[in-house]
Amino acid sequence: MRNPVQTRHFKLWGFFRLAISADHSGLAAALASRLRRFTSAGAEDVDFRFEFHRTSEAEQWAGQRNLGRVVLEHPHGAVTYRDEEDRMHLNFRDWVKVLCEPGLGRTRTMIRHSKVDTVLWHVSHPLFTIPLFELLRRSGLFGLHAASLSLDDRVILFPGSSGCGKSTLSLTLLRAGFDFLGDDIAFLKPEDSGLQILGFPDEINLTEETVDFFPELGRASDLPRVPGSSKRQVRPETFYGARCLPKGRPALIAFPTVLKKKGRRSRLARMDPGEALVELAPNVLLTEARRSQGHLDAIAQLVRHSDCYRLEVGSDFDRLPMLMREVLG
Amino acid sequence: MISLASRPRKSLDILTQEVSGTLVLLNRISGEYYTLNEVGGRVWSLCDGRSVAKILSEIQAEFDAPESIESDVLEILNELASEKLVLESA
Numbered sequence: 026m027r028n029p030v031q032t033r034h035f036k037l038w039g040f041f042r043l044a045i046s047a048d049h050s051g052l053a054a055a056l057a058s059r060l061r062r063f064t065s066a067g068a069e070d071v072d073f074r075f076e077f078h079r080t081s082e083a084e085q086w087a088g089q090r091n092l093g094r095v096v097l098e099h100p101h102g103a104v105t106y107r108d109e110e111d112r113m114h115l116n117f118r119d120w121v122k123v124l125c126e127p128g129l130g131r132t133r134t135m136i137r138h139s140k141v142d143t144v145l146w147h148v149s150h151p152l153f154t155i156p157l158f159e160l161l162r163r164s165g166l167f168g169l170h171a172a173s174l175s176l177d178d179r180v181i182l183f184p185g186s187s188g189c190g191k192s193t194l195s196l197t198l199l200r201a202g203f204d205f206l207g208d209d210i211a212f213l214k215p216e217d218s219g220l221q222i223l224g225f226p227d228e229i230n231l232t233e234e235t236v237d238f239f240p241e242l243g244r245a246s247d248l249p250r251v252p253g254s255s256k257r258q259v260r261p262e263t264f265y266g267a268r269c270l271p272k273g274r275p276a277l278i279a280f281p282t283v284l285k286k287k288g289r290r291s292r293l294a295r296m297d298p299g300e301a302l303v304e305l306a307p308n309v310l311l312t313e314a315r316r317s318q319g320h321l322d323a324i325a326q327l328v329r330h331s332d333c334y335r336l337e338v339g340s341d342f343d344r345l346p347m348l349m350r351e352v353l354g
Numbered sequence: 355m356i357s358l359a360s361r362p363r364k365s366l367d368i369l370t371q372e373v374s375g376t377l378v379l380l381n382r383i384s385g386e387y388y389t390l391n392e393v394g395g396r397v398w399s400l401c402d403g404r405s406v407a408k409i410l411s412e413i414q415a416e417f418d419a420p421e422s423i424e425s426d427v428l429e430i431l432n433e434l435a436s437e438k439l440v441l442e443s444a
Contacts, residue, residue, distance in 0.1 A: 094383060299376025303389055309369070311382045318369045321380065325371040 028079060033057055036065035038223055038271055041164065044068075047077040049141055055149035055251050058258070062226045062269055073160045077134045077148065079141060096311050097155070101147075104155060106312040113159055113312060117147050125156035127163045127313070132156040146254035150230075154210060155310070162316045166212040166223065167323040169308050171278075173206035173222055174198045179276035179353055180206060180222045182331070184305060190281040190338045192229050194345065195261070196239050201346035205267040213323040219274065220326050226269040230256040238342065275327055276353060279336040280304060289339040293352055301333040356431045358410070362401040362440040370398075379439055388437065393417060397430050401440045406431060 028048035033056075035043040042065070047053040056075075057064070092114040093107030102116040115123040120140040125132040136148060158168035171184035172191040181198075183191050195208045206224025214221040233245035236257060242248065242264060248257035261267040278301055279293065302325055309320045334352065338345070356362060369380040377395035379388040390398055396416065400409045410427050413419060434440040 096385065297374060297376070299372075299374040299378075299389075302371060302373045302376060302378055303387070306378050306380060306387055309380060311369075311380065311385055314367075314369075314382060317380075317382055321369050321371045321378070325373050328373055 030078075032067075034065045034067045034071070035060045035063040037063050037161075041073065041161065042068050042071045043073050043075070044071040045075045045077075048079055049077065049136075049145075051252065052077055052136075052141070052145055052149055055145060056153060059149065059153075059227050061260075071130075072164070073130045073132070073157070075132045075134070075153065075156070077136065079138045080135045081138055099151070104310070108313075111313060113156065115152055115155060117144055117152060120144055121148055121152060123152055123156060125159055127159050130160060132160070142252045145252040149251065150254075158210075159310060159312060161212060162310075162320060163313075165319070166214050167308075167320040169211050169213060169305070169324070169327075170209065171211050172208050173211040173224055173273075175204040175206060175270055175273045176350065176353055178270075178273050180273040181277045181279060181349060181353070182211065182222070182275060182327075183279055183281050183336070184308075185281055188283075190283040192231055193235055193238065193283070193338065193342065194281060194336075195229055196231075196235075196259075196265075197342045197345045198349065199261050199265040199267045200239070200241070203346070203349075204270045204273075205261050206270050206273060208261070213327055214272075215319075215323050215326060220323065220330060221272050222275050223272050224270055226261070228258040228260055230254065231259055232256055275331045277334065277349075278328065278331045279334045279349075281336045281338050283338045284340075287340055289337070290341055291339040291344055291348060292337050293334045293348055294337075296333040296335050298328040298331075298333050301328040301331075356406060356428060356435055356442060358405065358407045358428075360406050360431070361403050361443045362406065362409075362431055362435065363403050363443060364398065364401050365439055365441055368439055381437070381439065384438070386437070388439065393426075394430050397427055398434065398439070401431075401434070403443065 030046050030048045031053045032046040092105040095103050096106045097104035101118050105114045111128050113125040120137045121144050123134045171182045172195045173180050173182050183194050208229040210225045212223040214223055236242050236245035250257050305324045311317050367382045371378050375392050377390040
């Protein structure tokens with residue numbers, strides 16, 4: 026017997042209609058929490074449809090023989106793409122299998138019944154975000170792995186992968202009154218009038234060690250944690266009354282590195298835009314040719330129209346808002 | 355092996371962008387990333403099926419380079435070919 030399926034609707038930035046169906050209430054809740062700023066009434070027509078189903082051990086994944094070339098690898102699996110069929114597959118061990126068909130605007134995810142709690146965070150986060158990147162890319166929005174905050178409608182981007190200090194920077198600037206666009210991902214939208222940054226005001230995922238630096242968050246053990254995640258989830262609007270902005274114009278890109286040695290001071294150093302392009306190029310998922318080139322073009326437009334810096338983050342977090350204000354001028 | 359008679363062409367699987375003199379090449383199939391400086395980037399841009407001899411004379415004229423640049427240009431082209439960024443045609 027099938028488990029009951031719950032469908033929720035969302036509208037991204039007021040124009041992309043998204044329907045998410047899941048047969049697991051915890052997974053549906055985790056996704057709804059990520060997309061809470063985009064909640065919408067149900068609609069007949071949707072642009073993108075995500076379906077999540079639990080499956081028994083014995084069920085087979087259809088069409089799994091040739092999944093195409095690897096476009097991204099992670100410790101527990103890979104993302105592959107088949108040019109001939111324009112299909113993207115993702116897996117997490119043999120516990121989760123995802124099929125994304127961008128031409129149909131559809132993503133289907135199958136999760137091994139006995140592993141749902143183990144993989145819930147991965148399914149609701151990277152295994153959802155990567156297909157969303159691909160679907161939105163076909164509509165001219167290009168994803169970037171970066172935190173984005175804003176001061177007087179000028180957006181600062183902090184690109185980087187997990188552990189580079191994005192969340193610490195986000196909290197530090199939110200505490201100082203900066204506006205919030207997103208902690209982990211942003212989207213580039215090239216327009217005739219210039220490039221826009223579209224925010225994705227997700228929850229902020231924090232290690233317990235990071236939580237300890239921000240007493241206003243309370244005890245780490247009291248904060249919620251999605252099953253399968255080692256981090257705690259924080260909604261910035263709850264703790265800082267942050268203004269969540271849907272979009273803004275890029276002004277500054279700062280590539281953060283956390284200095285491990287205690288007592289070191291934070292500092293900014295100018296960076297060549299060509300170097301910034303090289304650093305950001307891995308954001309381009311190398312699937313369909315035209316959109317992959319469009320993605321690289323959008324990143325080039327971003328670095329041409331932003332001031333680029335390297336940011337060494339020391340122990341003096343409280344100086345960071347001042348540093349950012351100075352450099353924004 | 356690329357020679358003066360070769361007519362290299364850019365591979366269609368390569369994505370490119372240039373910012374402030376740095377050319378970034380992404381091989382969509384292998385997933386490899388490359389960067390080229392100004393001269394390397396110009397050599398790449400001239401790989402449109404014309405002969406290496408013609409590419410060489412363009413580079414010599416544009417960069418006011420000595421004749422010894424021939425070995426540098428051939429080295430760049432052979433590296434581009436070995437990474438399948440350009441395809442050789444006789």
